[in-house]
Amino acid sequence: MTSYRFCRTDDIGLLVDALNRCWSPYFSEDPPTTPAAFKRSIRDLQVWCSSCMVAFSGSDPIGVLIGAKRRSGTLIHKIAVHPDHQRQGHARHLLTSLSSKLAILGPPRIVAEVPETNAEACALFTASGYAEEAVLTDYVADVGPSFRLRQGYGGLAEASAEAVSSAGRIVIPMTVDDLAANDLLAPAGSQICWQRSVETITARKDDIAGLAVASDERIEACVLYEAHAPAAEILALRTFIDDGGARLQQLLSRLSAQGLTMFRFPKVHPSEISHESLETLGFRPAGERRLYTTKAAGH
Numbered sequence: 471m472t473s474y475r476f477c478r479t480d481d482i483g484l485l486v487d488a489l490n491r492c493w494s495p496y497f498s499e500d501p502p503t504t505p506a507a508f509k510r511s512i513r514d515l516q517v518w519c520s521s522c523m524v525a526f527s528g529s530d531p532i533g534v535l536i537g538a539k540r541r542s543g544t545l546i547h548k549i550a551v552h553p554d555h556q557r558q559g560h561a562r563h564l565l566t567s568l569s570s571k572l573a574i575l576g577p578p579r580i581v582a583e584v585p586e587t588n589a590e591a592c593a594l595f596t597a598s599g600y601a602e603e604a605v606l607t608d609y610v611a612d613v614g615p616s617f618r619l620r621q622g623y624g625g626l627a628e629a630s631a632e633a634v635s636s637a638g639r640i641v642i643p644m645t646v647d648d649l650a651a652n653d654l655l656a657p658a659g660s661q662i663c664w665q666r667s668v669e670t671i672t673a674r675k676d677d678i679a680g681l682a683v684a685s686d687e688r689i690e691a692c693v694l695y696e697a698h699a700p701a702a703e704i705l706a707l708r709t710f711i712d713d714g715g716a717r718l719q720q721l722l723s724r725l726s727a728q729g730l731t732m733f734r735f736p737k738v739h740p741s742e743i744s745h746e747s748l749e750t751l752g753f754r755p756a757g758e759r760r761l762y763t764t765k766a767a768g769h
Contacts, residue, residue: 472560473526474533474567477519482508488524488531493550514673515664516540517547523567525551525560535564538664543579544572544766545664549591565598572766582762583663583737592760600762606663606737607745609753613726613733639717641724644682644692646675652689657708663737663761666705678705681724683717691717697730704735707743715750722751 477485482505489503511517521537521544532555536548546568551560572578583606584591596602649655656668664670671678671694682692691709695702702725709718722733737759738748745755 471528472532472558474523474563475526476567476571477522477524479519481519481522481524484524484531485519485522485534485536488534489536489548489550491531492534492552493548495553496550511536511538511547514670515545515547516669516673521568521571523564525555525564527555533560533564535561535568537568539577540669541577543577543581544568546580546582547664549594561594562598565594569764569766570768573768576766578766580764580766581664583759584762586758586760592762595762598764600764602760603763604661604739604741604761606739606759606761607755608757608759609735609738609748610756611722611733611735611751611753613722613730613752639683639685639690641720642682642684644680644689644694646671646678646680646694648682649680649689649692649694654689654692654708654710657742660741660743661739662742663739665737671705680706681721683720691721693718693721693725695725695733697725697728699729700731702730702733704733707735715747718747718751 486503486505486508489508494500494502508517512519515538517536518539521539523533523535523537524531525533531552533551534548535546538545538547546565549561549564551558569580572580580600581603582591582595582600584595586592586605646655650672655671662668678694678696680692680694683690688710690711692706693704693708694706695704707718707721709715711717725733733753734756735748735753739761
């Protein structure tokens with residue numbers, strides 16, 4: 471007999487067990503979930519145990535939904551059903567149960583960021599009434615001693631880069647707190663994926679490094695990153711000057727001088743920075759995720 475229940479803060483052990491039984495069979499290359507890793511997701515992503523559910527067959531977990539909650543909405547962080555219990559409606563029931571709860575308690579917006587290669591998950595969210603709102607693109611750039619800005623914007627980019635370095639501007643270390651103090655942490659008019667949002671970056675600020683191009687008057691461009699040699703994950707890449715990408719290139723070149731061989735820039739929303747700008751900076755698409763959204767409703 472199948473049963474379902476929402477979890478509590480003292481259910482971390484249960485949720486870890488459910489993830490290792492139901493999620494891990496599909497992602498065997500990932501390390502098993504541990505209580506410490508789950509607690510980090512609570513800190514970094516605002517996973518709420520009360521927004522998580524487990525499906526049981528007897529006493530055995532056969533399905534799990536992990537929800538992260540902020541004032542802006544709820545993220546379906548993970549959802550999985552044990553391979554022996556697929557196609558019995560368990561995942562759909564988990565989604566509709568959470569939707570009914572959020573219709574009462576809020577927030578009403580529910581989102582999911584699903585790899586386009588996961589056809590079954592895409593079909594699940596579509597069948598459950600979610601609409602595709604945007605495509606989030608994973609970008610990578612191979613870097614090294616020869617890493618240079620590609621010619622673009624009418625061939626003015628390299629000339630602009632020279633102007634940046636000769637106009638009294640300097641590259642300085644920049645922290646998350648520095649950006650927040652200058653009201654530059656939350657970009658106006660753009661959407662950011664859950665894992666690189668202001669809330670996540672603030673929670674992880676002690677692990678994040680940054681650089682900025684600064685003049686006497688203002689910060690003109692910045693990059694936040696986490697380096698795990700030989701690669702770096704880009705968490706934010708922003709310019710506040712229309713210069714054909716020269717300041718961003720100056721920052722990326724400074725990063726490449728640290729001996730890094732690859733930049734990864736995950737789940738970029740099209741409103742965050744354009745494909746053309748990233749291509750000019752040497753990035754190429756390496757995968758896509760579909761951003762699904764719905765509004766919570768009672769069932």
